[in-house]
Amino acid sequence: MPHKSRGQASSMSRYNSIVILTGAGLSAESGLHTFRDKDGIWAKYDYREVATPEGYKRNPKLVLQFYNERRKQNADVQPNAAHLALARLEAEYPGGVLIVTQNIDPLHEMAGSKKLVHMHGEIMKALCAACATRHALHDDITLKSVCPSCGRTGVLRPDVVWFGELPYEMERIYRAILGCDLFISIGTSGTVYPAAGFVEEALRVGAHTVELNLEPSHGISRFIDAIHGPATEVVPAYVE
Numbered sequence: 432m433p434h435k436s437r438g439q440a441s442s443m444s445r446y447n448s449i450v451i452l453t454g455a456g457l458s459a460e461s462g463l464h465t466f467r468d469k470d471g472i473w474a475k476y477d478y479r480e481v482a483t484p485e486g487y488k489r490n491p492k493l494v495l496q497f498y499n500e501r502r503k504q505n506a507d508v509q510p511n512a513a514h515l516a517l518a519r520l521e522a523e524y525p526g527g528v529l530i531v532t533q534n535i536d537p538l539h540e541m542a543g544s545k546k547l548v549h550m551h552g553e554i555m556k557a558l559c560a561a562c563a564t565r566h567a568l569h570d571d572i573t574l575k576s577v578c579p580s581c582g583r584t585g586v587l588r589p590d591v592v593w594f595g596e597l598p599y600e601m602e603r604i605y606r607a608i609l610g611c612d613l614f615i616s617i618g619t620s621g622t623v624y625p626a627a628g629f630v631e632e633a634l635r636v637g638a639h640t641v642e643l644n645l646e647p648s649h650g651i652s653r654f655i656d657a658i659h660g661p662a663t664e665v666v667p668a669y670v671e
């Protein structure tokens with residue numbers, strides 16, 4: 432049973448504009464690992480080696496292998512009840528709903544979500560370091576991969592945002608947060624900025640703020656309401 436630690440699930444109909452921030456915990460019940468849980472990705476890999484531009488420069492082969500393997504895991508997963516509930520919310524809600532995901536997996540779009548920002552990129556795409564175009568990926572990226580746009584060899588990298596890089600679509604995200612009256616954070620530990628700071632911005636404009644997570648996150652004190660439990664239980668229960 433989901434545990435309501437504070438407040439009550441409010442009736443959604445009173446809000447005009449909703450921003451939903453999602454993180455790795457949302458996809459955990461689809462079979463994808465989170466980062467900072469006990470069996471998380473950072474327990475097996477040093478983030479400095481695989482998720483920074485410096486690590487990539489030092490050992491591009493290792494980083495490409497890390498993401499090629501994770502891409503294969505992502506190809507076999509399905510959206511869960513929480514992704515599906517969020518897609519239904521967007522389709523049926525009379526107000527605006529924007530999902531801002533930190534996840535690089537394709538599960539929101541597979542569930543049917545349309546208004547979606549992948550602020551940390553997409554694992555199913557490659558980014559050309561030379562001409563900055565982004566391409567759907569059908570094969571592994573190797574050091575010999577050729578960019579379909581500029582034709583150069585060895586310039587493709589995973590289209591993911593590493594530590595020290597600027598996340599995607601920050602202007603659109605802040606505009607949406609500054610205009611929202613409900614901010615919901617789902618399945619994220621609240622440790623990685625700038626996403627971890629979004630709740631402050633939402634509070635600043637008077638929005639109601641809600642955390643739906645397995646356990647209290649680092650940012651818990653900044654949420655007006657919190658419901659703790661597995662995403663497949665607490666998300667459908669809150670949004671439907």
Ligand code: BJW
Pocket residue numbers: 453454455456457459460465466467468471482533534535551591592593594595596597598601617618619620621622623624625643644645646647648660661662663
């Ligand atoms: C469940 C569940 C279930 C489990 N149901 N819940 C201060 C201010 C600003 C920036 C910094 C700062 N200090 C340092 C920085 C820089 C840095 C940063 O934040 N470092 C921190 C570690 C301190 N940030 C950056 O470098 C970012 N860029 C940047 O700041 O640019 C400058 C700038 C930006 C904007 C304006 C101005 C300047 C870039 C960050 C890039 C992060 N990249 C990664 C890797 C992506 C590729 C990949 O996947 O490999 O993104 S790191 C990793 O962490 C990944 C995630 O998206 C991100 C967040 O993780 P998430 O989703 O929260 O997962 P977990 O594992 O941490 O938490 C899971 C949660 O789910 C837990 O709470 C569980 O309990 C819960 N859960 N099962 C519900 N079934």
